[in-house]
Amino acid sequence: MIFDTLIHNATIVTVNPGFEVIADGIIGIRSGIIEVVGKRSRGPLPKAVEYLDAEGGIALPGLINTHSHLPMSLFRGLADDLPLMTWLTDHIFPAEAGHIAPETIRTGTLLSCAEMLLSGTTCCCDGYFLEDHVAEALNETGMRAVLAQGVIDFPAPGVPDPANNVSAAVDFVQKWQGRSDCITPSIFCHSTWTCSENTLKRAKKAAQDQGVLFQIHISETRSEQAEILGRHKTTPIGYLERIGILDESTLLVHCVWVDEKGIELMARRRSRVSVCTESEMKLASGVAPLPAMLAAGLAVGLGTDGCASNNNLDMFQEMDMTAKLHKVHSLDPTVMNARSVLEAATIQAARAIGLSEVIGSLETGKAADLIIVDTNQPHLVPLYHPVSQVVYAARGADVSDVMVQGRFLVRNRKLVTIDIKGVCAAAHQAARKISGKPG
Ligand SMILES: [Zn+2]
Incomplete structure (x- = not known):
């Protein structure tokens, strides 16, 4: 079996019913669905079309x-x-x-x-x-x-x-x-x-x-x-x-x-x-x-x-x-x-919102909607408790990668599907009209 994407070298905060946190975890994704989430076993990584090395970062449900x-x-x-x-x-x-x-x-x-x-x-x-x-x-x-x-x-x-x-x-x-x-x-x-x-x-x-x-x-x-x-x-x-x-x-x-x-x-x-x-x-x-x-x-x-x-x-x-x-x-x-x-x-x-069968945790069979928090930054070091770090120390800007339904929408802090420069220019233009200060 070959995964579409394999995420590895991540601390996984699953938010599953046991609220399991997995050190050195892997997440295998195929056709937009999480097929494997667990600890990396010894030996080579499972086969995948695409690999994401989380570099010790924290993987969370989106x-x-x-x-x-x-x-x-x-x-x-x-x-x-x-x-x-x-x-x-x-x-x-x-x-x-x-x-x-x-x-x-x-x-x-x-x-x-x-x-x-x-x-x-x-x-x-x-x-x-x-x-x-x-x-x-x-x-x-x-x-x-x-x-x-x-x-x-x-x-x-x-x-x-x-x-x-x-x-x-x-x-x-x-x-x-x-x-x-x-x-x-x-x-x-x-x-x-x-x-x-x-x-x-x-x-x-x-x-x-x-x-x-x-x-x-x-x-x-x-x-x-x-x-x-x-x-x-x-x-x-x-x-x-x-x-x-x-x-x-x-x-x-x-x-x-x-x-x-x-x-x-x-x-x-x-x-x-x-x-x-x-x-x-x-x-x-x-x-x-x-x-x-x-x-x-x-x-x-x-x-x-x-x-x-x-x-x-x-x-x-x-x-x-x-x-x-x-x-x-x-x-x-x-x-x-x-x-x-x-x-x-x-x-x-x-x-x-009625979607807990599909999203909200990283579990086998759920949609691959997940994020990676880049912990290789001064304000996120050292790392005693990943959940504490996420809630009390991390900021939105620390998210490096974002996936919805198995598709990366943010990769290395860059938007994949949105022309952000164009959107910001249009927003500035709209704001000039809203504030009544054209030009
Ligand atoms: Zn409201």
Whole structure:
């Protein structure tokens, strides 16, 4: 048997059920699938068409970003240091209304894919407008993603009449179902305050009918909590339960303002959760009860949220920040240890977006979505505990090689499928229009 690719001389952090770490490991890949992962035996290496010597680096499952709005990388740094509502309604919504079109969607998506791949993210879960153009651009890069057309009750890019918002989302799902190995379509309702009860119910029903993941921002801020309490006499999670949205095919994004009862309810309904630590910190939304949600058995993955509220898509930073935020918040350094944080960026994230049979760990039979962290650098020496090094010392820029479905998309820190110079030039040009400072 000859492998397509054989990775060797790597410390492998498998994130398998036993959380096995393998020193001097090899990974054999054929037809996009991991066929062998284990310790190198004595004697010559198994035969392969292509070899990658990891030079003692750490091989990990590709990181999974469970919540993004890919084209929003064009708004990176456009407006900072503002409350969520002011930031959104005075800056982001107007910028979207004036500048989001197929060409800018493509540029922003490619910019985000470039940033994610170079920092070790191989899969993201996205929701935005004109998502068909997001899917076309992302598909060219070879990245994996769950992609959702956004649903909102006011005129949006590509859907000028909100009466068509749910049907546009269904059209997107039907177009992309089964079309690409790496793209899974989904439906994304923006929030309870931008979608009526009727819209939420229709969109959820459509997601059920199509058999796809339903995503929604929920319990993000204290004011949202107060507003729902006032209007519906229950919490945001209680409201979703009342209207039939809480189930195992719903991804609840944020869940900052959830109490014990809410967590119990989410666990009973087996809903999935995405926590976006840095965005929630930057917008001062609060601290999501991540340790309690994990203790309740919920599938919780980490996400960056859109680039405009983060302001990057680096999941290494997200892991480091998440671990430290929960330690200082609880005054307990044992909370959110390196292992649980890495799991939240890999296997838990895969569970959250419904892909844990395919990705999230390095195991025989799973897709070869993996990354190599180059440890031959001063800030990663010495190497006592690989998992600690990944979470507390490594950065996205330390990723040297990235593979999705057995195909290298980054090799020696260079993008294989994206013309990064061209994408950056187009992004600068778009930004000049967005800021109103042409030239
Ligand atoms: Zn978001």
